[in-house]
Amino acid sequence: MSGTAQRLLDLAEDHIRNAGYNGFSFRDLASEIGIKNASVHHHFPTKAGLAAAVARRYTDRFLTFVADQADSGERDVVSIYRSAFREAFARDGRMCLGGVLGAETGGLPIEVAEEIRDFFHRLTDDLSKRIGGRGSKKQALRVLATLEGAMLMARATGDISTFDQATAALV
Amino acid sequence: MSGTAQRLLDLAEDHIRNAGYNGFSFRDLASEIGIKNASVHHHFPTKAGLAAAVARRYTDRFLTFVADQADSGERDVVSIYRSAFREAFARDGRMCLGGVLGAETGGLPIEVAEEIRDFFHRLTDDLSKRIGGRGSKKQALRVLATLEGAMLMARATGDISTFDQATAALV
């Protein structure tokens, strides 16, 4: 994967988290990176393919982060998930990519919708296994729902304290 | 407000809940209602104005539903909110309008973003007052976040049991 392709993934991720799948164009990416629209198509022939690649990378990176934190000695897995969501919002004030695309699922190309479905399935499985015991799946779903919803509300109100208050009872 | 305008609000609400603000066009609405694109502009001069009207009506209707349920004798306000969200999803399999637009806030015209911010502020205030007591605001935020996130995940995975499991502990 070339450096330009990496930068395109980064930019596309940023745009999707800000305004959704239909909230940016190839020309936006091209102008921000200093190339032309046609050159973007050289790296990613279709917009759907680009978005699917962004989603896959996002999921992989998220789960790698969780695994690294767990290996680093942090034992409370819910705290790991909570800080992963919170730091992403605090850094750039944007939504979770999975949350944005999940919300507009009905308008997505099928290959993108499938990646988002996988995002939630993989996170649910991972968190459930790390929690362990009876009812761990239900608990994982509740934690993920609260984190996604809290992020969404913080985004909509522009107030990170919304996230902190909504998720305080999780840890 | 004419019958055509009402139908346009209904259709626009449906499209937004399915695919977001940029997921439909005036021509979509026109063709589904059996008129021409220009006639839509007669009722709603701009797309931003239409979406803002949809959001305002959605918020008003939601809070009216909650008040009616409370007046009808249902005492558990969290159950009222939970069933309001659940029935909306079960009926047509779509997201909460506030949730969809909240997620893509960064790409919205300012007048629409303001209506969505109001949606969350008004629901938080209403639920907080109905819960009452110390920590009721924090509790209201947690409940709303869980419901929105659970709906988002049910939408992304296409599985309503995701909503049920994620929100089971609320009631």
Add this chain to the structure above:
DNA sequence: GTCTATAATTTGATAGAC
């Protein structure tokens, strides 16, 4: 209130030169 017609712009995508 609806229509035809059209403007002005943007979009996703392709062909072919360098």
Add this chain to the structure above:
DNA sequence: GTCTATCAAATTATAGAC
């Protein structure tokens, strides 16, 4: 890997007739 040039289609929006 990037470019110029371009296409075909879609978009939001307006003017003016009926």
